[in-house]
Amino acid sequence: MNRRTFLSRLGAAGTLAGLGAAGSVAGRRDDGGPTGGHGDHRAHGGHRGMGTVGRVDHERNGFHPHDILTDFDAGATSRDRQGRIVHEYEIATVPKDIEVAPGVVYPAWTYAGRVPGPTIRVAEGDRVRIRFGNGSDHPHTMHFHGIHAAGMDGVPGAGEVQPGEVFTYDFVAEPFGTHVYHCHSLPLREHIARGLYGAFIVDPPGGRPEAHEMVMVMNAFDTDFDGDNEVYAANTVAFAYDVEPIPLEAGEPQRLHVVNMTEHDPLNSVHLHARFFRLYRTGTSLEPDELTDVVTLGQAERAMLEFSYREPGQYMFHAHQTEFTELGWTGRFEVV
Numbered sequence: 001m002n003r004r005t006f007l008s009r010l011g012a013a014g015t016l017a018g019l020g021a022a023g024s025v026a027g028r029r030d031d032g033g034p035t036g037g038h039g040d041h042r043a044h045g046g047h048r049g050m051g052t053v054g055r056v057d058h059e060r061n062g063f064h065p066h067d068i069l070t071d072f073d074a075g076a077t078s079r080d081r082q083g084r085i086v087h088e089y090e091i092a093t094v095p096k097d098i099e100v101a102p103g104v105v106y107p108a109w110t111y112a113g114r115v116p117g118p119t120i121r122v123a124e125g126d127r128v129r130i131r132f133g134n135g136s137d138h139p140h141t142m143h144f145h146g147i148h149a150a151g152m153d154g155v156p157g158a159g160e161v162q163p164g165e166v167f168t169y170d171f172v173a174e175p176f177g178t179h180v181y182h183c184h185s186l187p188l189r190e191h192i193a194r195g196l197y198g199a200f201i202v203d204p205p206g207g208r209p210e211a212h213e214m215v216m217v218m219n220a221f222d223t224d225f226d227g228d229n230e231v232y233a234a235n236t237v238a239f240a241y242d243v244e245p246i247p248l249e250a251g252e253p254q255r256l257h258v259v260n261m262t263e264h265d266p267l268n269s270v271h272l273h274a275r276f277f278r279l280y281r282t283g284t285s286l287e288p289d290e291l292t293d294v295v296t297l298g299q300a301e302r303a304m305l306e307f308s309y310r311e312p313g314q315y316m317f318h319a320h321q322t323e324f325t326e327l328g329w330t331g332r333f334e335v336v
């Protein structure tokens with residue numbers, strides 16, 4: 001696709017479903033797993049949310065928190081002349097109103113029409129090429145946490161993209177771990193608070209042991225723009241995993257990638273009920289750092305958690321900041 005075509009698609013902002021759905025050209029990887037069958041699950045479950053009445057219209061949002069859990073995106077893959085695996089993506093930033101809690105619509109800035117943006121997943125040593133188009137009225141970037149050249153840093157002066165322009169980020173993914181990307185235009189606080197971030201997962205050479213993998217980006221929304229958050233969540237929609245618990249299988253190894261992109265609060269955390277998890281800080285080691293049941297992360301910090309549930313039942317997980325829990329950051333695993 002040439003630049004003109006790409007930009008004309010950007011111009012269709014708001015109706016950018018084609019680009020917004022996956023944010024990538026093709027070759028989307030879907031690990032499926034036990035959550036693959038949650039379609040039925042969504043049909044019922046119109047019961048309580050701990051603190052809300054009514055239901056978020058996920059269809060109107062154009063994304064579903066249950067899909068975001070497992071929609072790892074490897075992009076369109078090929079090999080370059082050196083034989084390196086190349087993952088190509090096309091991602092546009094577009095403004096979009098999203099419902100973050102029933103009836104609460106937030107004017108987000110998005111990567112590919114969703115918050116968090118696509119979960120980019122490659123292996124260490126693979127090459128990542130992202131055609132990044134700006135379909136909004138503000139300059140934006142994609143700043144990746146990882147090792148790369150200064151010119152690929154995605155900051156003002158190096159890969160910042162003006163409205164209507166396109167830039168290609170091109171780098172080799174390293175080191176392996178659970179990482180993050182986000183906009184680094186100024187004022188940084190606003191560009192992050194508005195929703196411009198996503199998970200960036202780099203697998204170790206040779207991969208990791210088989211497990212059902214999930215991604216939770218902890219985030220929050222300052223819906224009245226007073227500098228404090230009113231809504232908290234994992235993957236954007238308050239209480240989404242409480243209203244519709246995440247189905248897991250007893251005995252199955254679980255691997256949960258957690259990224260903290262909460263703005264306006266210095267810390268966020270995740271706590272699992274009735275289990276301890278092996279904690280891999282930043283996911284950069286093959287050996288766990290700790291066995292625990294809560295991990296607290298500053299902004300842009302991330303962690304990989306491994307655990308499994310022995311017996312069927314419902315098991316809560318939530319932030320261990322009580323206020324965040326009450327404002328939406330809580331959910332349940334339904335172990336069968």
Ligand SMILES: [Cu+2]
Pocket residue numbers: 139140141183184185191196
């Ligand atoms: Cu931005």
